Amino acid sequence: MLHAVFPGSFDPLHHGHLDVVRRAAGLFDRLTVAAVDNPLKRGQRFTLDERLAILTEATADLDNVVADRFDGLLVDYVRSLGARVLVKSLRGEGDVDVELQMAQLNRQLEPSVETVFLPTSPRWSFVSSTRVKEIAGLGGDVSMWVPEATLKRLQR
Ligand code: PNS
DSSP: OOEEEEEEOOTTOOHHHHHHHHHHHHHSSEEEEEEOOOTTOOOOOSOHHHHHHHHHHHTTTOTTEEEEEOOSOHHHHHHHHTOOEEEEEEOSHHHHHHHHHHHHHHHHHOTTOEEEEEEOOGGGTTOOHHHHHHHHHTTOOOTTTSOHHHHHHHOO
16 A cells, blocks of 8 residues: 655645645555644744644545644654655746755655655646735735635635
């Protein structure tokens, strides 16, 4: 059984993330989508509990997908689940350096875990949580980029 983990801040979840979730769910027997607090990222809008609630709601129709949260080192969490694959998405050149660095470091920390990269679908390649937060905060309509589970919480 091939179990993969798709980690991220998901602050908040948008359609680019969900597209990767659906495609990865089709590739692996089981997929855990896991939210974490990233101390390197400022301007967090949603608590980890809220992000988990959004993930749970937005992936409810996918039988082999579980939403979760974790603290600490990603590879420790992946190991604790008995998972073997890390799923990451690449929007473009800007993501490559940073994702490649993390993949190399994670593999040195835990050689049994492989990182698999999925290119973001072109339709969503310009969407980011940061811009969604900015635009929504300024009163812009973000409904084309986020699922209902995110939208209703952004509107609160
Ligand atoms: O959605 P993001 O913020 O780009 O995701 C980054 C994330 C969560 C994958 C990364 O920050 C991470 O792996 N955090 C867990 C802590 C850790 O293991 N750091 C070492 C990475 S080499």
